[in-house]
Amino acid sequence: MEQILLHINGEDREVSVNPSWTLLYVLREVMDLTGTKCGCNTGDCGACKVIIDSRAVQSCLIRAVNAVGKNIETIEGLSDGYHLHPIQQAFVDCGAVQCGYCTPGMIMAAKALLDANPHPSEEEIRLAIKDNFCRCSGYVEIVRAIQYAARLLEEEKSERL
Amino acid sequence: MSAYKYLGKKIPVIDAAQKVTGQTRYTDDLKLSGMLYAKVLFSPHPHARIVAIDTREAEALPGVRAVATYRNTSQVLYNSTTRFLLQDPLILTERIFDQTVRFVGDRVAAVAADSLEIAGKAIRLIKVEYELLPYYLDGEEAVQEGAYPIHPQGNLALEVVQNAGDVDKAFAEADYIFEDRYTTPPVHQAALETHTAIADFGATGKLTVISSTQNTFGQRIVLSKIFQLPMSKVRVIAPPLGGAFGGKIEAIVEPVAAALAILCHKPVKLTYNRKESMISTRTRHGSVTYLKTGVMKDGTIIAQDFKVITNTGAYAASASNVIKAMSNKVFGSYKIPNMRFIGRPVYTNLPIAGAMRGYGSPQAYFAQQCQMQKIAKALNIDPVKVQMKNLIDPDGVDPRNQKPIGNPRPKDCLRRALELKKNWPPLDDENGEYLIGEGLAIGMHGNSAYGAHTDQTSIIIKVHDDGSCILYTGTHEMGQAALTLQKQMVCEVLDLPWEMVDVVAADTDTCPWALGDFSSRGTFIGGYAAKEAAEKVKARILAEAALLMKEDQGQLVLENAAVRSWQSGRSVSLPQVMDHAQNVTHQEIMVTHTYPTPGGPGSYGAHIVRVRVERQSGVAEVTDYIAVQDLGTVVNRFSCEGQVEGAIQMGMGYALYESLNFDERGKCTNSNFRKYKIVNATQMPRIQMDFIEEYEPTGPFGAKSLSECALVPSAPAIINAVSNAIHQEIHDLPYRPAGGR
Numbered sequence: 001m002e003q004i005l006l007h008i009n010g011e012d013r014e015v016s017v018n019p020s021w022t023l024l025y026v027l028r029e030v031m032d033l034t035g036t037k038c039g040c041n042t043g044d045c046g047a048c049k050v051i052i053d054s055r056a057v058q059s060c061l062i063r064a065v066n067a068v069g070k071n072i073e074t075i076e077g078l079s080d081g082y083h084l085h086p087i088q089q090a091f092v093d094c095g096a097v098q099c100g101y102c103t104p105g106m107i108m109a110a111k112a113l114l115d116a117n118p119h120p121s122e123e124e125i126r127l128a129i130k131d132n133f134c135r136c137s138g139y140v141e142i143v144r145a146i147q148y149a150a151r152l153l154e155e156e157k158s159e160r161l
Numbered sequence: 162m163s164a165y166k167y168l169g170k171k172i173p174v175i176d177a178a179q180k181v182t183g184q185t186r187y188t189d190d191l192k193l194s195g196m197l198y199a200k201v202l203f204s205p206h207p208h209a210r211i212v213a214i215d216t217r218e219a220e221a222l223p224g225v226r227a228v229a230t231y232r233n234t235s236q237v238l239y240n241s242t243t244r245f246l247l248q249d250p251l252i253l254t255e256r257i258f259d260q261t262v263r264f265v266g267d268r269v270a271a272v273a274a275d276s277l278e279i280a281g282k283a284i285r286l287i288k289v290e291y292e293l294l295p296y297y298l299d300g301e302e303a304v305q306e307g308a309y310p311i312h313p314q315g316n317l318a319l320e321v322v323q324n325a326g327d328v329d330k331a332f333a334e335a336d337y338i339f340e341d342r343y344t345t346p347p348v349h350q351a352a353l354e355t356h357t358a359i360a361d362f363g364a365t366g367k368l369t370v371i372s373s374t375q376n377t378f379g380q381r382i383v384l385s386k387i388f389q390l391p392m393s394k395v396r397v398i399a400p401p402l403g404g405a406f407g408g409k410i411e412a413i414v415e416p417v418a419a420a421l422a423i424l425c426h427k428p429v430k431l432t433y434n435r436k437e438s439m440i441s442t443r444t445r446h447g448s449v450t451y452l453k454t455g456v457m458k459d460g461t462i463i464a465q466d467f468k469v470i471t472n473t474g475a476y477a478a479s480a481s482n483v484i485k486a487m488s489n490k491v492f493g494s495y496k497i498p499n500m501r502f503i504g505r506p507v508y509t510n511l512p513i514a515g516a517m518r519g520y521g522s523p524q525a526y527f528a529q530q531c532q533m534q535k536i537a538k539a540l541n542i543d544p545v546k547v548q549m550k551n552l553i554d555p556d557g558v559d560p561r562n563q564k565p566i567g568n569p570r571p572k573d574c575l576r577r578a579l580e581l582k583k584n585w586p587p588l589d590d591e592n593g594e595y596l597i598g599e600g601l602a603i604g605m606h607g608n609s610a611y612g613a614h615t616d617q618t619s620i621i622i623k624v625h626d627d628g629s630c631i632l633y634t635g636t637h638e639m640g641q642a643a644l645t646l647q648k649q650m651v652c653e654v655l656d657l658p659w660e661m662v663d664v665v666a667a668d669t670d671t672c673p674w675a676l677g678d679f680s681s682r683g684t685f686i687g688g689y690a691a692k693e694a695a696e697k698v699k700a701r702i703l704a705e706a707a708l709l710m711k712e713d714q715g716q717l718v719l720e721n722a723a724v725r726s727w728q729s730g731r732s733v734s735l736p737q738v739m740d741h742a743q744n745v746t747h748q749e750i751m752v753t754h755t756y757p758t759p760g761g762p763g764s765y766g767a768h769i770v771r772v773r774v775e776r777q778s779g780v781a782e783v784t785d786y787i788a789v790q791d792l793g794t795v796v797n798r799f800s801c802e803g804q805v806e807g808a809i810q811m812g813m814g815y816a817l818y819e820s821l822n823f824d825e826r827g828k829c830t831n832s833n834f835r836k837y838k839i840v841n842a843t844q845m846p847r848i849q850m851d852f853i854e855e856y857e858p859t860g861p862f863g864a865k866s867l868s869e870c871a872l873v874p875s876a877p878a879i880i881n882a883v884s885n886a887i888h889q890e891i892h893d894l895p896y897r898p899a900g901g902r
Contacts, residue, residue, distance in 0.1 A: 140845070
């Protein structure tokens with residue numbers, strides 16, 4: 001076991017890990033951050049996406065020890081859990097949530113996209129969530145929610161100015 | 162303008178805010194103190210008898226708390242999809258662990274340990290000696306004479322025959338006969354959340370199972386039978402499910418987790434990984450359909466004969482339920498007076514087939530709708546005309562018994578779909594790289610399990626001191642928005658603000674009995690039960706208010722969370738009414754209501770699809786999709802749209818990509834999401850959708866089922882479009898481009 005320091009959602013957290021453990025395992029099983037989901041553990045479904053240094057990545061593909069010194073964002077860090085982040089609000093308001101299991105990964109993929117590209121085209125949105133599977137929907141409301149989130153974020157920004 | 166406050170509106174699922182924040186606790190997100198982790202050892206052989214099993218080394222590994230095999234667990238034979246304690250005429254073939262294993266992926270043993278790593282290590286230390294037995298992967302081979310029996314009663318699980326009119330006589334009178342063979346592969350439900358359960362067994366002798374199941378009450382029967390426990394000592398709770406689509410009806414991981422928990426008297430979690438979930442749970446039945454159809458020159462179909470073999474895999478499970486459902490559903494769409502259906506589910510040494518969205522309809526309608534297009538082409542009649550000539554009318558009947566099937570509107574669906582087709586943009590293909598094709602298909606699905614057995618749901622509504630309510634329901638939240646719909650019914654009837662009703666669901670100890678979430682019964686039965694329960698609550702509140710106000714109950718109305726009198730114009734608040742109930746009449750306002758449906762109408766859909774097929778590779782891409790569904794009434798526009806879009810996604814997979822493949826020894830060769838491709842966001846077509854809202858008299862506010870029905874026409878519509886583009890008949894799912902053949 002190894003003691004490591006992970007910078008997650010703006011906080012430093014010291015955890016004891018086996019070097020072979022994935023970040024997904026450490027998030028869910030060691031740190032009780034169960035908002036990040038496991039759908040395949042092979043990097044194919046996107047349910048476990050988190051943001052590491054501004055990029056959305058599958059947390060099942062990276063070992064926790066390799067995430068040391070990086071800025072990690074998970075679904076739990078997006079809001080205080082009561083006041084929703086604009087992307088979360090957009091997913092609710094657009095009916096983009098069905099069973100909800102893909103939702104955290106989908107929202108993290110959307111956040112990484114909108115952080116880098118505040119006005120994505122529909123095609124860019126679809127590409128950003130290409131490896132986020134949703135079995136309930138046809139991705140229609142999810143794409144719409146991300147478009148709507150872009151508008152909400154824009155409004156929020158102009159209100160702040 | 163609709164007079165409704167909640168009905169027909171766009172309402173997010175009731176737990177959407179929890180889901181977007183990651184706060185929803187699905188089963189695998191839960192930890193109980195002292196909880197152990199389980200791992201299962203699966204059979205590497207398609208069919209073998211265990212001659213010797215040595216678990217000593219596994220048991221000796223530090224951290225291992227229990228090792229379960231056929232030798233130390235209940236050997237009660239069960240059927241994992243049991244619905245009733247006594248009434249089920251099901252075939253019993255399953256045990257938690259059996260001395261004989263019948264497919265690659267069948268359970269051999271399970272370990273509970275302090276960590277998943279230890280459990281995984283221990284599994285590898287179990288030594289098993291097998292005697293290999295003959296095996297069959299193909300259903301038609303498995304029922305050949307002299308085949309080695311996979312179960313003592315032979316490899317034909319059962320035979321179902323349904324008949325209308327005189328098929329053979331009609332064939333003799335037909336101008337043309339068409340005979341074709343169609344096949345569909347086993348596919349996986351592929352809910353994003355895999356199968357998972359936590360079982361706890363303590364000193365009180367009570368077994369509690371928390372599980373990702375869409376059938377808590379069914380699980381309770383199976384667990385109570387296996388472990389010989391009274392139902393008071395078995396509690397099954399389903400947290401929200403991360404998708405199910407039929408794959409989580411049956412008792413799969415639950416008995417294993419329970420057996421381990423009982424062995425070591427500690428809570429045990431068993432979560433299958435993706436591979437285990439794809440191989441060792443349930444699939445949609447693979448099928449072979451021989452379809453013979455007799456047609457007159459003008460396109461009138463006078464006779465149709467289905468002979469279907471479903472490959473039900475290694476155990477009976479849903480074998481009989483699915484084939485019986487299929488046998489009924491083929492009679493629901495057309496005015497064909499002479500029809501016959503012979504269905505034969507067959508055991509093979511493949512993974513167990515069970516329920517999946519459509520429940521028998523996708524296989525049968527794939528065959529029928531593809532042949533329908535072939536018939537139109539052969540007769541040189543527009544496929545739309547052939548459909549319109551033969552489709553059932555709103556006053557149509559089941560040809561077997563001349564009984565009505567509700568208010569069937571497939572013709573309206575087709576007409577509306579054709580209107581929407583006018584919006585299609587022209588497809589540019591400047592270089593002539595693509596072949597363009599259009600296809601059409603009709604689909605039908607039932608409402609509830611009515612006909613097979615009684616179908617009912619019970620609901621409890623309890624009113625609090627302030628007039629707010631809790632709705633107790635055996636319905637499960639799995640993305641289909643059934644709890645949201647029941648809450649809509651209650652808020653609509655009681656005219657309460659949305660936040661004044663909350664829901665407790667899917668817990669066998671606290672909720673009233675419900676059949677489970679399958680058979681397209683969520684809206685039709687669950688919705689009706691909630692509506693009527695709320696109406697009873699309303700009557701109770703008005704009666705109480707009448708005493709309080711000393712007015713005639715008939716003059717009182719419940720609106721905006723208050724009771725008002727037409728006569729006097731006076732009104733009282735709900736807290737005042739409830740205070741009167743508590744302190745004057747000393748009554749709890751709590752209603753239990755059971756709603757058994759008096760019938761099971763059909764739901765219908767018409768889908769029209771345009772594809773382009775790359776000439777070089779043969780690869781097909783769905784560019785435009787039209788789906789029109791006959792659902793009686795739209796209750797929640799968000800969930801209706803989401804369900805139809807999801808059906809298109811799943812139907813595209815069924816048509817073009819999905820198939821569980823096996824090598825010659827029955828080992829699955831694509832048991833992961835890299836090889837088993839689910840349709841992604843970049844592959845979806847332009848979608849136009851509409852609903853025919855023609856009010857079903859036996860549905861709540863006129864509503865009937867949608868989401869299974871919407872899947873049924875999807876694959877054949879796509880296949881018909883591809884076939885139309887490449888000018889070749891396609892008889893086998895999924896479509897394989899010429900380059901890949």
